[in-house]
Amino acid sequence: MPSTRRPNYRTGTRRPPSARGDSAPSDVISASKDGSPTGATAVPAAGTKPESPTARDNVLSFPEPKARRRRRISQGIIGSLAVLVAAIIAAAVYSPVLALQTVTVQGTKLLTADQVRAALAPLQGKPLPQISDGDVTALLQPLVQVKHVTTQARPPSTLQVTVTERVPVALVRQGNAHQLVDADGVLLSDAADPASTLLPVIDGGGGTLPQDLFHAITEVLGALPADVLARLSNASAKSVDAVELKLVDGQTIVWGNAGEKELKAKVLAALLKAPADPKNPVRIYDVSVPRHPVTR
Incomplete structure (x- = not known):
């Protein structure tokens, strides 16, 4: 049978700390200088508001990120340079x-x-x-x-x-007056000494040469190289498709219209450089069809 006897535990008598010489127990609370206990959280008195964290002196401030600081500095430098450049430009423009x-x-x-x-x-x-x-x-x-x-x-x-x-390409004769004209037909100036001017003469007769014929002639003359232009004595046109030129040696150049003028100018220059045949002197150079020129 189980025993009904209760165990007996001996309890020792706790001596006071002063009697044992031990240090103060760990649960003893000591007060700090400001009167609040150390090692414990201070509880505000009833009816008072807890202290705001912003009022404390131990709030940490984090440094500005390097990338943001560099960007801010760069923007400041660029702005200063822009103001300086604007001031220099304004001074240059109005100085x-x-x-x-x-x-x-x-x-x-x-x-x-x-x-x-x-x-x-x-x-x-x-x-x-x-x-x-x-x-x-x-x-x-x-x-x-x-x-x-x-x-x-x-x-x-x-x-x-x-x-x-503008480059003069011809002399326009109106009665006794001679005027220099360019390839666009612009009258440039009066020729004081037409005989000494190595340019062909466009004879307007007693009246004014029709504008379309005048431009047809000047357009042809504007396509000629300077050495060929210097060998011409006069230029005329019965129509815009029948421009003719005269050389100082008396030969006639049948040009036709102003089409393919660059090619016609090259063909004519080549024909004029060809050796002359004393037995069969050339009287007419026909370049109206430049791919099939004719001399006779």
């Missing part, structure tokens, strides 16, 4: 230091440099960066000899103007 004072002219034969400078006088005192080729072209438009113009600014105060003039 009186770059005002135009001198105009140099190149490429003139029919015109004189003084004529070009006189036409460009309204630009004097204007800053060089504000002067464009369009401005110069507009001022030179009354000078019909000018076909094209380019400009180059040479700081601080010089503008170089290069003129491409």
Whole structure:
């Protein structure tokens, strides 16, 4: 049978800490300097609000990412450079230091440099960066000899103007007057000494040559090389399909219309370079059909 006797446990008498000389037990709470216990969480008194974390001095601040800092610095530098460049451009465009004072002219034969400078006088005192080729072209438009113009600014105060003039291809005779014309039929100037001008003469007779015939002739003359042009004495046309040229030696060139003018010019130049046959002198060069030229 199981025993009904209860076990007897001996309990020792706990001595006070001072009696044993032991250190204070671990569950003893000590107060800190500010009066709050250490090792335990301070509980706010009833009716008071807990302290906000933002009021504490131990909030950590994280450093700005390097990529963002580099981007911010780069944007600041670019912005400063843009402002500086804009200021320099504004100073260059409007500065009186770059005002135009001198105009140099190149490429003139029919015109004189003084004529070009006189036409460009309204630009004097204007800053060089504000002067464009369009401005110069507009001022030179009354000078019909000018076909094209380019400009180059040479700081601080010089503008170089290069003129491409129209090339005269013939003399137009109207009564006793002779005028130089180019391949577009533009009247360039009066010829003071027609006899010394090595260009063919277009005889307009007593009246005005019809515009279509005039352009047909000048278009043909504009296609000829300079050495062939210098050997011509006159040019005429009964119609736009019947242009004829005369050489100073008396030979006639049957040209036809203005079609295939470049090919006709090459064929004619080759025929004129061929050795002459004294027994059978050529009186007519017919290049109206340039792939099948005829001499007779």
